[in-house]
Amino acid sequence: MEKGIHNCFLESHGDYSRARAVMIGVPMDFTVSFRPGSRFGPGFIREMSWVLESYSPYLRQDLADISLFDYGDLEMTFGNPEKSLGTIYKMAKKVMGDDRFPVFIGGEHLISLPVVRAAVDKHGNDLVLLHFDAHADLREEYNGESLSHATVIRQCAGYMPPGNIYQFGIRSGTREEFEWGSSNTHFYPFEILGPLSKILDNIKGRSIYVTMDIDVVDPAYAPGTGTPEPGGCTSNEIIEAVHMLRDCNVIGFDLVEVMPYGDPAGITGVLAAKIIREALLTFV
């Protein structure tokens, strides 16, 4: 007997072998300093994805035309970031090795580190990292830990040239983070669409990995996140940012820091699912 309706992402299926894109949930949230709960992000996004149609009237394409495998969630070793990152790294290597397009769904932002490492393994210095976030995530350490949601982009800069990193929409950080970002990465505080349109020509043809923290969007549009920061962009703006990458060679994508707590209407989950739908239709 085939299974009936169960909790997978809109229009996804269970057959890895014929998949062009692979979605992996990563229920890790144990280095967060303020409010945990993003471990429930992947399930929340899957559930709310069914509010949407699979057809995008923006792109006039349908998710049904992309073959998406929804893996479900990775098993984490709770309280042990190193082991957990190892599990993620192994999966990222596998999916990229099989030439499938990976979509990792957080969980906290630290989960992007092993995925970026796997992308660097494959693409070397050709790799460009686009980072959309309210927070700079450029600390060297946080409460004495170098593996933290607040250090993830600084950690990435240990595996790739900081000059290959572009940061958009940043509106929170320490003075040191803002200074380090300004000196080392392509650092665009507050703004997204303007700077993105300007640098598009520079990155076309490069292998691009996109990491997106949902809190780049204003808390009015995305309240379901651990550290909401007022003053972000609208839903339409983040979707337009995705669409702007239409002619680029995006080789992987993650969306992190979505959590159901604090969002009883599920609007953050629907927005995340819509971003993923548009990202899949744009990138794959």
Add this chain to the structure above:
Amino acid sequence: MEKGIHNCFLESHGDYSRARAVMIGVPMDFTVSFRPGSRFGPGFIREMSWVLESYSPYLRQDLADISLFDYGDLEMTFGNPEKSLGTIYKMAKKVMGDDRFPVFIGGEHLISLPVVRAAVDKHGNDLVLLHFDAHADLREEYNGESLSHATVIRQCAGYMPPGNIYQFGIRSGTREEFEWGSSNTHFYPFEILGPLSKILDNIKGRSIYVTMDIDVVDPAYAPGTGTPEPGGCTSNEIIEAVHMLRDCNVIGFDLVEVMPYGDPAGITGVLAAKIIREALLTFV
């Protein structure tokens, strides 16, 4: 003894005979496919209406100057759409027959069908339908049912010429719905104010019925709805759309798909009440 404070709409009263406008709650939500609960919409809107003043500083008019009868809610036959639509139809005929301005409060969008039918009965081909919604609602059937919240406008098109239907703000639907809409109705996806201003001259003098699904507004402004769709308009924009109809002959109005679940602050309820206040002051 007169009754004390009880749950009716702001500045409404209980005397039908002297009313110019009549508000009817319709607690029907049993064809919805995702998240039911809009049956509690009418009570929610009444409760939250008291946050507002009866005076509109936009229009410099007061609701107290319009004589509004709040009927309360119709009794539905739960699980039986046909009987329930019959109940609504009968009420719509009565109110329109008595030349009162009807305001139906959903409940799911399917409740608009019998009201539009009653309006067609009265106004015939003179009737124009203005539809504000995130969703096209143009399916022929949904899960094998032709009576569904997802088919309501297509059903209306069975009672009136599709060319009399104008749809604004649509940003979700199947490929088939978008194609059917583009070919048959005046179909304006994504936008509201721009196209509305352009077609105003065409509809002036006609008998206009306005059906509004609250999810045309962005979920940031109206989280309390069954199928929130990111990317909608702001509160100010939807109120401006109402004001733009100032010189038109609007003969009826409904507001649907408001529900209290997921909106603990009640901001969707207040917004709905404010739209109704402005609509009454503009249309009546």
Add this chain to the structure above:
Amino acid sequence: MEKGIHNCFLESHGDYSRARAVMIGVPMDFTVSFRPGSRFGPGFIREMSWVLESYSPYLRQDLADISLFDYGDLEMTFGNPEKSLGTIYKMAKKVMGDDRFPVFIGGEHLISLPVVRAAVDKHGNDLVLLHFDAHADLREEYNGESLSHATVIRQCAGYMPPGNIYQFGIRSGTREEFEWGSSNTHFYPFEILGPLSKILDNIKGRSIYVTMDIDVVDPAYAPGTGTPEPGGCTSNEIIEAVHMLRDCNVIGFDLVEVMPYGDPAGITGVLAAKIIREALLTFV
């Protein structure tokens, strides 16, 4: 690639062919008169089941020793009870025909009707129905509808001798329901364990179907339900009732009317999952 963690019931698997027991979610809630939302009951119970261990220290047995297939959810035709009941009936026939033990998870109580019909088809007048509920569910019709959550046991009595029906814990109903129950079924208002122990000998050897509405438990222990009725039993009492059926021939089981709304801690979901664990270990 095997799938990772996804939302199924504790210790269940995806292989029907080797299953002894089969769990089927039924997301139907559209005839309910007060508060819909039990369509989300099956997913809620699955999610919360992971709070539990698979080992029962009460019975010193482990769910891992029973081969449980979790089908996921049936697809309902929203707003159309007849079609939806047909879908359930077909599934119940299939599972019983394959000699698997069925566990149906509601959804509203009306879903038990087609399952009981399928059991009558197979077991005829040998079938005994044990009904645990706060409500008598013995109306002939409700708001003009005979297919309703409030009529389900009266409807069952149309397919089997009322004398084969035992009702426990009933503490709400109309005068007519209480009178009809007293005259026709084995009707035990308010109490559960006392009468159950007394009738055990009468039903041993018979084919027993157990239908349980979670609201038989007091709202303090099970707030997540549509029509909470104060004055019910405790968690321990309902689990003891299940254990008392240890030497009986139970041939099917359903648990209905669980819903996540109103239960932010998920305690109703965990309780439901625990009842199911104990029921599977006791009945299968």
Add this chain to the structure above:
Amino acid sequence: MEKGIHNCFLESHGDYSRARAVMIGVPMDFTVSFRPGSRFGPGFIREMSWVLESYSPYLRQDLADISLFDYGDLEMTFGNPEKSLGTIYKMAKKVMGDDRFPVFIGGEHLISLPVVRAAVDKHGNDLVLLHFDAHADLREEYNGESLSHATVIRQCAGYMPPGNIYQFGIRSGTREEFEWGSSNTHFYPFEILGPLSKILDNIKGRSIYVTMDIDVVDPAYAPGTGTPEPGGCTSNEIIEAVHMLRDCNVIGFDLVEVMPYGDPAGITGVLAAKIIREALLTFV
């Protein structure tokens, strides 16, 4: 046109002249020290009352046989206890003067003071006050105010002999309150049914006013209240307490401190409505 469904108490009507009992909501909560919100108690109880049947299987009587007028809510002067108590007092005098049975629904406990005063006006030293509560409410003042939710029974003792006051279930207070209660009122801490059964003979034939704070019930059964105090009675126990007064001459009743905040399932509202149903069927 008659009004449709609107928010009144189960089986009540709008005609004072033929009423035997009168329900009055009192949305006052502005002297509370911890958590306000009981102003929404009356509306909450009305809404949740529809979960119940009007028939009581405990008493085999139906609320439909009692003629209940639901006044709605009194208009309070927010922030001004004295004026607000004056409004309540006037209403209590009117209803008692017309020989209707009054049921006042709080609101905070201070609302009982003017009703008790009106009862003293009518019944003098014959009046007995039965007080069910978690808190002694025997302070002389609270933060410098003598009119407070924490002083209400002490205030009552200024209008009637303390020896006419019986307090049940008290499990919180200052040392001074416990000492004053022990010396002046019939003070039964922790317990309800035992002491109540013992004093029944003493109060039979007297005119009895019953004031009940919902927090006498354990927070597990009644979480929706301002100052929940663990260790209270169950739902069944408080209902049994009401039933024990079956042969007494109860001349008025209030139920206070119910509030919807913190009770998303509404179980406190249903319990309150059930207590009121049983109280009306027992007392009137």
Add this chain to the structure above:
Amino acid sequence: MEKGIHNCFLESHGDYSRARAVMIGVPMDFTVSFRPGSRFGPGFIREMSWVLESYSPYLRQDLADISLFDYGDLEMTFGNPEKSLGTIYKMAKKVMGDDRFPVFIGGEHLISLPVVRAAVDKHGNDLVLLHFDAHADLREEYNGESLSHATVIRQCAGYMPPGNIYQFGIRSGTREEFEWGSSNTHFYPFEILGPLSKILDNIKGRSIYVTMDIDVVDPAYAPGTGTPEPGGCTSNEIIEAVHMLRDCNVIGFDLVEVMPYGDPAGITGVLAAKIIREALLTFV
């Protein structure tokens, strides 16, 4: 032993003697007519302030460079506005007398009255009042009370020339309030930044007190408030309004009507904390 982490505002300390700015919580909400709960506003803002960094990338300054004393909350006399306002007045006199910059955190808007009075005592007719709010707050009385959240600016006008009062963003009030405001204060309905930029030159050099009701911001951005009014400004706009006062002589500030109910994600609390951070860095 020094105390560990406890609930104070971001980067504040406990030593009044070395403070340049002083934060005082005022848990008063007992004159509000709709929904109380702003008494929990100060604690909510303190808790959520830790989501933020102390560094402002807008101003390139750090809160650590300002010496902020967080007093905690004043003790209110619940239900007695007059005594409570006296307590606030005394504290405002003390802080202003010691030449510290006061930040009062509500609580309802009425708490601004005694602070403005203290500012008038010190600055006389040099004082200018900037009022940001959705509501005019210009009633003479509300339900018979002159001391009310709805009368506070009219009351202030009794202590200072109405011509010294500037009102921004007002979008709700009675006809009388709008007329009185238009005739007496500098009254700018609906708009904020435009009129503010125009009047800046007029108020430079004057002693300015800023009172801000969080509901001037749209409910999408600030749902956690008692009387949400659709149609307000965005988070960025209110922060820009604060920044525009950069070269002005602001001598005190309050932020009122924040409440945690209805805002499970805490986005109103973070926004309030961010406004306070920017205000302190701009004004002190």
Add this chain to the structure above:
Amino acid sequence: MEKGIHNCFLESHGDYSRARAVMIGVPMDFTVSFRPGSRFGPGFIREMSWVLESYSPYLRQDLADISLFDYGDLEMTFGNPEKSLGTIYKMAKKVMGDDRFPVFIGGEHLISLPVVRAAVDKHGNDLVLLHFDAHADLREEYNGESLSHATVIRQCAGYMPPGNIYQFGIRSGTREEFEWGSSNTHFYPFEILGPLSKILDNIKGRSIYVTMDIDVVDPAYAPGTGTPEPGGCTSNEIIEAVHMLRDCNVIGFDLVEVMPYGDPAGITGVLAAKIIREALLTFV
């Protein structure tokens, strides 16, 4: 200037030197496998403690007579259990070294390990551990980690003779845990008061440390916890268990796994505070 009202435990103060008892909050929850959030437990308990009176009518004693220092919360290294446990251990050594009675407030259960270790350091084999919990917490490892909330008592058994450990109320665990417990500790599944009364004589005169997981109480009474397990004791029973230790030499106490999520009424927080009040009055 003295500070005003701020968030400390009922009747506590800020002077360590004169304290007989010390309360330390431990906001650690990063090894939990199901639902994090107990890091907010200490703040939640402090906030809700003000619902209570400081006087215990059970013991006729007042918390004001005990000198309680509320330290606030320890600073954790998020995602690093070892460092965090080190921080706790150091504090436990300090407080016990200074001969103050320690009350540690979780946070997850793993926080008890370093406190028990410090108690073993001081009391050696005289130390008896009383463990009240729904879960055995006797795993050797969990998902490959030996430092976990699910291993804490097994870990304690590495520092003290298992025969010195008494476990009460356990109703969840693996088969292996139940077998290990039965063979090694004094293991009393399901029951609390019966076995406790029987072993009291054995432990009198010994140095006793009490560790209590709030989930030993039924979820009806304590929904605010990470892994609610139906079938536990009532509020009154756990308080009676505390009172039964009246003549014992308890040298330390912790209460863990309280969290505010899922408990909007705060009843778990009040219960926890009441247990702490009774524990302090009984043990100190």
